[in-house]
Amino acid sequence: MFDFRPAPDCPKPEAYRQLREAADSLTAGEPDGVANMANVAALLWDFLPDLNWAGFYRMVDGELVLGPFMGRPACIRIPLGKGVCGVAAKDAASQLVKDVHAFPGHIACDSDTNSELVIPVVRNGAVIAVIDLDSPQKARFDEEDLRGIEELANIIAERI
Ligand code: SME
Secondary structure, rough: OOOOOOOOOOHHHHHHHHHHHHHHHHHOOOOHHHHHHHHHHHHHHOOOOOOOOOEEEEEEEEEEEEEEEEEEOOOOOEEEEOHHHHHHHHHHHOEEOOOOOHHOOOOOOOOOOOOEEEEEEEEEOOOEEOOOEOOOOOOOOOHHHHHHHHHHHHHHHHOO
């Protein structure tokens, strides 16, 4: 049995440290990228409160294609430059969106979503995937979340 969840009152930087440690130990030595993305999506879901979606879009033939996730069924293909995920992938730049309704071109997969954090996963200088986190809360994510997920993306970049 795996139970990596942090204590409910755990400060955010410590929770992200534990999340990275759990992701590292779950993916180390496992060559199957789908299995590793699935476990990381499950960890994100377990570790981070107030999410309605957590998972991956993968870069496949120049567009983003849905990968392992937790949450409701989602859009399958996202062109580069479209929506929050497509902009993150095209620009290789994290997107911290406090209010998705104010983001031009936001793709509403779930009408419950109000804020979003998208972090590119970069390997050998190329974006190979994005990590997408959605929340029904406005301004759910901050700079600590952004840094925590960017560091996670660095750890898993060679393993997905
Ligand atoms: N809202 C995203 C699309 C993906 S879903 O949220 C899972 C976007 O605008 O890119």
